[in-house]
Amino acid sequence: MxxxxxxxxxxxxxxxxxxxxxxxxxxxxxxxxxxxxxxxxxxxxxxxxxxxxxxxxxxxxxxxxxxxxxxxxxxxxxxxxxxxxxxxxxxxxxxxxxxxxxxxxxxxxxxxxxxxxxxxxxxxxxxxxxxxxxxxxxxxxxxxxxxxxxxxxxxxxxxxxxxxxxxxxxxxxxxxxxxxxxxxxxxxxxxxxxxxxxxxxxxxxxxxxxxVKPPMTVTIAGKLGSEPDILINMYAQLIKADNPKAEVVLKPNFGQTSFLFNALKSNQIDLYPEFTGTVLESLTKPTAADKKAAQTNSYPVAKRLLASQGLTMTPPMAYNNTYAVVVTKKFAQANHITTISDLAKVANKLKAGFDLEFIDRQDGYKGLQSTYGLSFAVKSLDASLRYTALHQGTINITDGYSTDSQIRQYNLVALKDDQHLFPTYQGAPLMKTEFADEHPAIVKQLNRLAGKISETDMQEMNYEVNVQKKAPASVARAYLTKHGLLKEARS
Incomplete structure (x- = not known):
């Protein structure tokens, strides 16, 4: 207000x-x-x-x-x-x-x-x-x-x-x-x-x-959705656990990727959660060799390309929050669909609703066309409305992420990417290299999340926020406490 x-x-x-x-x-x-x-x-x-x-x-x-x-x-x-x-x-x-x-x-x-x-x-x-x-x-x-x-x-x-x-x-x-x-x-x-x-x-x-600013202020922003909200609260709690006097400002639901990336480069924010796949597809210009290397391990390639822009990405978490093509279980069973390739036999039945970013990405609808040879009618839907439309039957196929709580909530099916279209999306804090050099203690705390959080963990936390209406801060604290991260940070 x-x-x-x-x-x-x-x-x-x-x-x-x-x-x-x-x-x-x-x-x-x-x-x-x-x-x-x-x-x-x-x-x-x-x-x-x-x-x-x-x-x-x-x-x-x-x-x-x-x-x-x-x-x-x-x-x-x-x-x-x-x-x-x-x-x-x-x-x-x-x-x-x-x-x-x-x-x-x-x-x-x-x-x-x-x-x-x-x-x-x-x-x-x-x-x-x-x-x-x-x-x-x-x-x-x-x-x-x-x-x-x-x-x-x-x-x-x-x-x-x-x-x-x-x-x-x-x-x-x-x-x-x-x-x-x-x-x-x-x-x-x-x-x-x-x-x-x-x-x-x-x-x-x-x-x-x-x-008038506090002695040390760290501004952390997140994209739209429960998952970025949970992650930025984790970042804040880890930073505060190590330095209780630090002033951490959270800016949840900050907007699309381009907004956050521009805000980071213009020093309006200090860090935000980003994913290796997004770095390679939208924020940098990898060569063919880079893309081939990224198929094995996307993080080193993303880190190197970001470094050329004066940016640093810490080691990623364990889960792969990649894109998914999602249908209802009823539709999948009725048409005997388990993979994205199977969609070719029901292309004339498909009523798709994708968000604008997915429609315009090479690892999105354009990739479905070129890699899978699929072509069907597509409506653009806001990301927050697509699952509701799928559940209500307005559409019968949409895009999503592998950790989305709605997949569990609405009993949906994420089809297998059998042609390996979607790159690996491992998440980690993205910041300017200058900020990382000036605040090694913060980087050390954030690195505690490296290799942590499985896809099951993240989907469950998203479910707690979106469906059970728990506060992202309390969900984040519960995970950190359960896995000893806050306790170890205070010692």
Whole structure:
């Protein structure tokens, strides 16, 4: 909630600083007013996800692209209402102000703005509600906010979490709308003072967070889902066990692979759990020889290629969280399917729902086409919705990971990859080499997970979080305690 309020208020205040002076200027330059109205209107038509994606290459991820996008969406209602409110003032008031010998500034502050204020505040209210609603998407790019609860609820198939985030955002919009309605009824001076206090408060919080930091802060992020959430809690608990004074900041559900990788390279985070297969397929450019060597052991190849980018990956855990092609047990038995190759005989029956990343990867649907010669209709589905769609019968085949709890939960079958399309996906913390060199104690603690956690262990932990609704932190602690890792770390 605090993150959501900070993002929303700062975005609104920046939009006010841009739009209101621009609208005041436009009242004296009418031929530019229509152009500015059309321009701000065009901004409104840009899909929010597309806008965030366009901003990431220029400003990275986190708060910056979220604030820029929110400001862009807030400009139209504020600019439009301010311009209309000032343009439609009865000319007799202007004449009276001139008769009293008021200067341009005096006339603006004492006559025009007070008369136009109800219309201006109405636009600000519209912008505020728009900002609070759109700010839920900030969670997709690591900026936090109430959208984190919504995404978490979708990912875990937990309607309560989704409703919690949605209702909280709606209530927040109502509260701020009521506050702005109150400003609409008070004097201009009170309105300006209130906005000034809000501006100083928001800037003060951001300034404090930027300047005052604990002696040592480690920021750990994770991708969407229960498994990364469990792993980052393990990392945090191991680090804290060795150094209780260390400040560990967790950023769960940070987004897709590209978001985390860019955040790591731009020093917005210090480390995150990554997999050797993803390194070789998406983050580096291995040669044919590298790919052949990776079939035997992917970690040394991934480590060497990452080193050329100034990155370090610690020794991996035991389990192989590779891609899987998943069907229901009923469908597999009815069609006598046990391997991916068997799908060729029922290709005309297949209704696939894959996530966008799998559709676009060579070790995904493209690989199914080239390696297995398969071709069938595919719909793109968000990763968090694909198992629900499979269980409900909307689709009859989807992609997944070998450790997904839903395979157990819904009694599904992961088909055997008999042509060895999917590379090995062994997980380990990924960080900058510079960070690893500066914090050998942290690396030592994280290395304690090397060779630990089997596929059965990971699937069971995912099941506890997704189905039994246990907290990722408690599940992580239970595993570390059971295997003596926390106890040994304290000694």
């Amino acid at each position: 605090g993150q959501h309020i900070q993002l929303s208020l700062l975005s609104l205040l920046i939009a006010l600083i841009i739009a209101i002076p621009l609208a005041i200027w436009a009242t004296s330059h009418h031929r530019f007013a229509n152009f500015l109205l059309q321009l701000t209107g065009i901004f409104q038509t840009i899909p929010s996800l597309a806008l965030l994606g366009l901003l990431i290459p220029f400003v990275g991820i986190g708060n910056a692209p979220a604030i820029i996008a929110l400001v862009i969406y807030a400009l139209l209602p504020i600019f439009q209402n301010t311009y209309v409110g000032l343009s439609e003032i009865d000319p007799s008031y202007e004449e009276a102000a001139n008769a009293f010998g008021m200067s341009r500034l005096q006339k603006l502050l004492r006559v025009e703005l007070p008369i136009a204020m109800p219309v201006i505040i109405s636009g600000v209210r519209t912008a505020m509600v728009l900002i609070i609603g759109t700010a839920t998407l900030a969670a997709l790019i690591g900026a936090g906010g109430l959208g984190t609860l919504i995404l978490l609820g979708i990912d875990r198939n937990d309607p309560a979490l989704t409703l919690l985030g949605a209702i909280a955002a709606a209530l927040l919009a109502m509260i701020f709308s009521w506050g702005l309605l109150w400003l609409q009824r008070v004097k201009l001076k009170t309105t300006l003072v209130t906005l000034g206090v809000l501006l100083l408060g928001v800037l003060g919080v951001y300034g404090y967070q930027a300047v």
